[in-house]
Amino acid sequence: MSKAVAEKLISLQRYFLWSKENGRNGILLVKWEVVMAPKKAGGLGIGDAVIWNTALLFNWWWRFSKEDCPLWKKVVCSCNNLNSNEMLCSQPVPTRRGPWKDICQLQISEPHVREKIIRGLYMDVGNGRTVQFWEDIWLPHGVLKELFSRLFSVSNLKGSVIGNCEFWDGLEWI
Structure with a gap:
């Protein structure tokens, strides 16, 4: 999901939590960081949409490298000119817009976290x-x-x- 979509999703979540019945802004009783925090830490456990999206994209990235050649992988490779026998990080990024372009361009904000993930593969x-x-x-x-x-x-x-x-x-x- 693009940054704009993630920001819109967060905006809708905030609107849902803090708006009044007539659509006006309500009183912010708690910081957004507290709302996103895990329940164990006193939050609502909503989490950060950007982090959730990164985790889901990485799950597909991982499945691409681990699963032999199921039908979904054949379709993805055919549509995006990918080689099913190579890891995504060693292939050119697809030119078509869509989720597989995002998956191939997977950006993890912390470079050391990205390196640990890739080293673990x-x-x-x-x-x-x-x-x-x-x-x-x-x-x-x-x-x-x-x-x-x-x-x-x-x-x-x-x-x-x-x-x-x-x-x-x-x-x-x-």
């Missing part, structure tokens, strides 16, 4: 035949071709999947 490599070694985010620190650009520039395996970049050395898988 991982890509299941499986047999290594669908995840690209250099281009996909399969390690917590990011895309390897960006982290090790000089090594990438001399690599003979630029388009390889992880399954092709390993070998047996005696009894050890390298």
